[in-house]
Every structure is written in structure tokens, then in C-alpha cells.
Amino acid sequence: MKFAFYPGCVARGAGPELFDSAVAVMEKLGIEWVELTGASCTGAGVLQEKDQKLGDILNIRTLAMAEQLGLPVMTICSTCQGVMAQADRRIRRDADYLEEINGYLAEEGLSYSGNTTVKHLLWVLVEDIGVETLKKTFVKELSGVNLAPFYGCYIVRPSDALGFDENPERQTSLETVIEAVGGNVIDFPGKTACCGFPILLINQRNSLRMVANHTGTASELGADAMVTPCPLCHLNLDGYQPKARRQNKRGKADLPIIHLPQLLGLAMGIDSKTLGLGKHLVNTRDIVRKVDSISVAS
Amino acid sequence: MQAKLKVSRYDPETMGQGQQRWDEFELDVHPNATVLDALIQIREEVDGTLALRCACRASICGSCGMRVNGDAKLVCKSRIADVGEEGATIVVEPMGNQAVIKDLVVTLDTFFDKVRQVDPYLQPDSEPEQGEYVASDESMVNLLTAMNCIMCGACVSDCTVLEVDEAFIGPAALAKAWRFVEDPRDDQRDARLEELNDVEGGIWDCTRCFKCVEVCPKDVAPMDRIMEMRDMAIEAGNTNTSGYRHTESFNKSVKKHGRLDEARLAVESAGYTNVPRLIDLAEIGVKSVLKGKMPPIVPHKADEKEKITRIFEKVESERGS
Numbered sequence: 001m002k003f004a005f006y007p008g009c010v011a012r013g014a015g016p017e018l019f020d021s022a023v024a025v026m027e028k029l030g031i032e033w034v035e036l037t038g039a040s041c042t043g044a045g046v047l048q049e050k051d052q053k054l055g056d057i058l059n060i061r062t063l064a065m066a067e068q069l070g071l072p073v074m075t076i077c078s079t080c081q082g083v084m085a086q087a088d089r090r091i092r093r094d095a096d097y098l099e100e101i102n103g104y105l106a107e108e109g110l111s112y113s114g115n116t117t118v119k120h121l122l123w124v125l126v127e128d129i130g131v132e133t134l135k136k137t138f139v140k141e142l143s144g145v146n147l148a149p150f151y152g153c154y155i156v157r158p159s160d161a162l163g164f165d166e167n168p169e170r171q172t173s174l175e176t177v178i179e180a181v182g183g184n185v186i187d188f189p190g191k192t193a194c195c196g197f198p199i200l201l202i203n204q205r206n207s208l209r210m211v212a213n214h215t216g217t218a219s220e221l222g223a224d225a226m227v228t229p230c231p232l233c234h235l236n237l238d239g240y241q242p243k244a245r246r247q248n249k250r251g252k253a254d255l256p257i258i259h260l261p262q263l264l265g266l267a268m269g270i271d272s273k274t275l276g277l278g279k280h281l282v283n284t285r286d287i288v289r290k291v292d293s294i295s296v297a298s
Numbered sequence: 299m300q301a302k303l304k305v306s307r308y309d310p311e312t313m314g315q316g317q318q319r320w321d322e323f324e325l326d327v328h329p330n331a332t333v334l335d336a337l338i339q340i341r342e343e344v345d346g347t348l349a350l351r352c353a354c355r356a357s358i359c360g361s362c363g364m365r366v367n368g369d370a371k372l373v374c375k376s377r378i379a380d381v382g383e384e385g386a387t388i389v390v391e392p393m394g395n396q397a398v399i400k401d402l403v404v405t406l407d408t409f410f411d412k413v414r415q416v417d418p419y420l421q422p423d424s425e426p427e428q429g430e431y432v433a434s435d436e437s438m439v440n441l442l443t444a445m446n447c448i449m450c451g452a453c454v455s456d457c458t459v460l461e462v463d464e465a466f467i468g469p470a471a472l473a474k475a476w477r478f479v480e481d482p483r484d485d486q487r488d489a490r491l492e493e494l495n496d497v498e499g500g501i502w503d504c505t506r507c508f509k510c511v512e513v514c515p516k517d518v519a520p521m522d523r524i525m526e527m528r529d530m531a532i533e534a535g536n537t538n539t540s541g542y543r544h545t546e547s548f549n550k551s552v553k554k555h556g557r558l559d560e561a562r563l564a565v566e567s568a569g570y571t572n573v574p575r576l577i578d579l580a581e582i583g584v585k586s587v588l589k590g591k592m593p594p595i596v597p598h599k600a601d602e603k604e605k606i607t608r609i610f611e612k613v614e615s616e617r618g619s
């Protein structure tokens with residue numbers, strides 16, 4: 001199983017622990033990958049505010065690069081997944097538009113014909129690898145570990161860009177993975193809501209209220225940690241949680257926020273240093289200890 | 299066909315504001331029955347005290363907005379067979395972000411207060427020459443998206459910003475504002491954009507979470523309208539917001555490096571003269587560096603950044619900016 005790997009800006013910038021843990025986990029999963037180092041940022045919806053076509057050109061360029069390699073794209077970022085899927089949907093609905101966009105790519109010898117797909121690692125786990133095979137890569141069962149899912153908006157909406165009709169299992173994929181590692185799913189309505197990150201630099205008060213609500217609710221329901229496939233959510237839920245909790249007086253202690261590959265890595269027995277669990281602003285010591293205390297299955 | 303419904307109940311005469319009780323019902327319904335059909339059946343055959351609001355039953359009037367399995371919907375447009383797994387309990391609640399009057403009925407006062415806030419009427423500078431304002435079909439067809447709004451409140455119900463900030467004008471009223479900003483007969487376009495740009499809870503407070511796009515039963519896509527107004531407001535010269543600086547900085551970074559430069563984006567969005575915000579960012583920055591995860595001072599770059607810059611330049615020159 002081989003992918004054109006698109007880690008996204010945050011995994012290559014402010015969240016290096018996501019990249020490192022993903023690479024470690026992909027090796028255990030037997031996923032081969034080649035990184036699209038020449039690809040641009042997706043625009044994250046921000047570029048699209050100003051100029052949707054410009055955003056679409058950049059994302060179709062990325063897809064064309066993968067198509068040239070004959071590989072599907074894999075992301076580890078909910079936002080990248082959604083933004084690329086939205087661009088892909090627009091060109092699939094409008095052949096003239098695709099032709100126009102290909103016009104911008106001709107100079108560098110690229111052209112897209114729609115022969116690739118964009119898939120988040122989360123979807124690869126449940127669709128391409130499958131839960132049973134996935135479980136075989138685990139050496140620990142995280143029973144008794146309470147985990148709250150947090151998807152990130154762009155991997156759940158707009159649903160018509162995300163193939164939910166053909167692949168309904170995508171809508172509960174994070175819960176499926178939490179159950180696969182043996183954890184308890186702490187379900188709460190905020191799991192598909194906004195983390196507040198897009199307005200962090202615009203309206204911090206509102207952004208932090210969202211952080212406090214989600215982490216506070218999950219904590220009150222007994223979560224040991226929250227798991228997210230979105231590094232942008234992670235930046236806000238992890239980095240700004242202490243301040244959010246102070247300002248909004250929610251919860252007794254900070255809730256560790258774990259990247260999806262870190263969760264897989266814990267169940268695979270990969271050490272917490274390789275997974276970068278020491279690089280979070282909310283201390284992950286308690287959850288790491290809890291997992292360390294679980295003996296490796298023989 | 300059997301249907302199981304779990305319905306949120308609230309009786310203002312016996313319960314305190316914000317309280318809620320759950321009643322469960324099992325009914326035999328027609329295979330094509332909607333959630334509204336089932337609720338009416340409950341009211342007529344099981345419990346006459348169930349309060350709900352509906353009128354046209356054909357998704358035209360916008361009266362029957364409710365949350366079904368967590369998402370705002372018109373219940374008249376939601377077939378029981380389509381809203382969940384066969385035999386699964388369907389959870390019906392009143393819409394969110396609006397006060398409940400009784401059971402499934404919410405007050406629409408806040409909804410309409412926000413619509414009024416955007417002056418939802420034409421404001422031309424002069425009287426028409428011949429008794430009526432004439433606009434070409436081409437200049438009006440664009441407005442159809444927002445004009446399809448039936449004011450059901452579904453988008454307001456599920457808006458993630460309204461959940462934390464009552465001051466946000468919200469998706470429905472902002473889509474309505476867009477409708478007048480774009481109307482060729484209106485002469486207050488720039489004033490409207492300036493107001494929506496400057497006011498607390500205006501266009502820059504949307505998180506772009508797509509909730510309103512997802513739940514709107516009429517494809518108004520309020521979020522897309524809000525994004526268009528951000529660009530229009532900037533084009534009209536409103537450059538005094540951190541939202542503007544955020545967009546510009548993001549563009550500049552991707553254009554130059556092919557990638558996002560998170561550190562610079564944070565500083566430039568705050569503005570170089572916004573000392574309290576910069577101190578706040580420095581605190582997070584120092585903590586991140588101590589944890590070994592701050593992005594390098596020299597931003598990470600795409601291998602083919604020149605090609606990306608070239609695309610930006612080409613599109614920008616075509617746009618004439």
C-alpha cells in the first residue's frame with residue numbers, strides 16, 4: 001500500500017510530533033509513502049475566502065502531482081483533507097473549470113484528469129487496512145482508557161464533498177479506531193463542532209470559549225484524553241487550553257490532546273519519545289503512565 | 299413501519315427554564331412518513347400536550363425547524379427512513395441557540411432581532427423614474443441563493459459561534475445582509491459592508507465551520523455568503539481588522555514560501571502595534587520552544603516555491619490587483 005504523502009504545513013511546522021508519530025506508525029502499518037515536497041499549502045479555507053479559484057489551482061496541482069506518480073494522496077490533517085476534497089468536488093462537477101485550472105498547470109507539465117483520491121490516514125485505517133488487520137499491529141489493549149473523539153470540521157463537512165454516501169463508515173471512523181485500540185469512547189456533541197482555531201487570531205475570546213467547552217465537557221464525562229486527526233484543532237485545544245480553562249473556569253485539570261497517530265503508536269508499543277508526547281503544552285504524563293502500566297500482550 | 303422517537307419535553311408551568319424531560323414513543327407509521335408526521339401522530343393519538351410548530355408540511359414555510367439526531371432540520375422534509383438506521387431511536391429536540399417556549403417550540407425573537415440588525419430592506423438614494431426600480435435578470439439571478447432562505451432558523455440553531463457568543467449576527471442575518479449588499483438597486487453597499495466589518499459579531503467572527511451550509515434545507519450556504527462579504531469589505535477598503543491582516547499574511551506566506559508560516563501569521567494577524575496580544579503570543583511561543591515544537595524562525599518552504607509564486611502572480615495579474 002503506497003501513498004503520495006501530504007502531511008500539511010502544521011505537521012511540517014508547529015506540530016512536528018504529528019509528522020514523527022505518523023512516520024513511525026506508517027512503518028508499523030506497512031504503508032509506503034513518498035512525500036509531496038513540492039506541493040503547496042491547501043489554503044485551509046483562508047486563501048479560498050479571497051480567491052477560491054487560486055486555492056483550487058493550488059490543490060488540483062497537488063492532486064496532479066500525485067496522479068503523475070500514480071498514487072492516491074494521503075493526509076494527516078482534517079483541514080487539508082476537507083479543502084482538497086472540496087476542490088476535487090468542484091472540478092469533478094465542471095469539466096470546463098478543470099480545463100481552465102489545467103491551463104495554469106500546463107507550464108510546469110502538470111495536468112489533472114481526476115484519477116486519484118485524497119484520503120486521510122483515519123479513512124485509510126478503516127477502509128484500506130481494515131479494523132481486523134489494524135488490530136494485529138497493536139501490542140497493547142488500552143482497556144479502561146477513556147478517549148473523547150474530536151474530528152475537526154473539514155473532515156465532517158460539507159458532507160457531499162467527503163464521500164459519505166459511498167463510505168458511510170467515515171462518519172464514525174474515529175470512534176471505530178478508539179474502539180479498535182480497546183479504549184472507551186467518550187461521546188459528546190462537541191466532537192464534530194469547531195475547535196475555534198480559525199478565529200484564534202481574530203476573536204480569541206470566542207475561540208477560547210470553544211476550547212473550554214469541548215475540553216471541559218469531555219473532562220466532565222470522564223475522558224482521560226481527547227484524540228484528534230486535525231493538527232489545527234490540536235494547536236488550539238492543546239496550546240490554548242490552559243488559558244481557555246482559566247478564562248472560562250471550566251474543568252479541574254487540563255485534558256491531554258493526542259494526535260491520531262500518537263494513539264495508534266501507544267497501542268503499537270512505540271515509545272512516547274518517538275511519538276513526541278513530550279512536545280504538547282498540556283502534559284501527557286498521566287495518559288502515558290496509564291498506557292505504560294498496561295502490559296504488552298504476549 | 300415501526301418508528302421509535304425520543305422527544306425532548308419542556309413545560310414552562312411546571313419546569314424551570316433550561317430543564318428538560320425525555321419521553322419515548324413507539325408508533326406504527328407509513329413507510330414514507332416524515333418525522334413531522336410521526337410527531338403529529340403522537341400529538342393526536344398519544345399525548346395531546348406535545349407542543350410543536352408547523353404549517354405548510356412541504357418545506358416552504360420554515361416553521362418546523364427542530365434538531366433530529368443532533369442536527370437542525372425541517373422535520374417535514376426528513377423522512378423517518380432517511381434519518382437513521384432502521385429501527386434506531388430518533389432523537390427530536392428543539393433547535394439550539396434559541397430559548398425554548400414549550401417542548402419543541404423555540405422563540406424566534408432573537409432570530410428576527412438579528413435580521414433587523416442588518417437593515418433588511420432596499421435603501422436606494424433616489425426615487426425610481428417610472429414608479430418602479432428596474433433590474434436586469436442577469437443582475438438578480440445571483441441573489442437567488444440567499445433569496446431562497448425561508449427563515450427556518452436551522453443555521454442559527456447549529457451555528458458554533460452563536461453557541462459561545464450571542465452578539466454574533468449569525469448565518470441567517472448575514473446571508474440576508476449579503477442579499478442587499480449584492481442587490482443592484484441598493485445604494486448603501488459600502489456603508490453596509492463597513493458596518494458588517496466593524497460591528498461586534500460581524501463578518502470576521504465566523505469560524506468557517508460549514509455547519510450552516512450543512513444544515514440549511516434550502517442551499518443558501520450562509521458561510522459562503524459571509525466569505526464573499528469579507529472579500530468585498532476588503533475590496534471596499536476596510537483594512538482595519540485582524541481578520542484582514544490574517545488573510546493578507548496567509549496569502550503572502552503561501553505566495554512566497556508555498557507553505558504557511560505559522561509564527562509570522564500569528565504576529566501579523568495581531569498587528570505589530572498590538573502589544574498585549576504580542577505578549578500573549580510570546581508566552582505561547584516561549585512555552586512551545588521549551589517543548590521543542592516551535593516552527594523554525596526561517597519558515598519551512600515547499601521545494602517548488604517558485605512555481606507556486608508564479609501561479610499566484612498569474613492569478614493576481616488577471617484579477618488586476
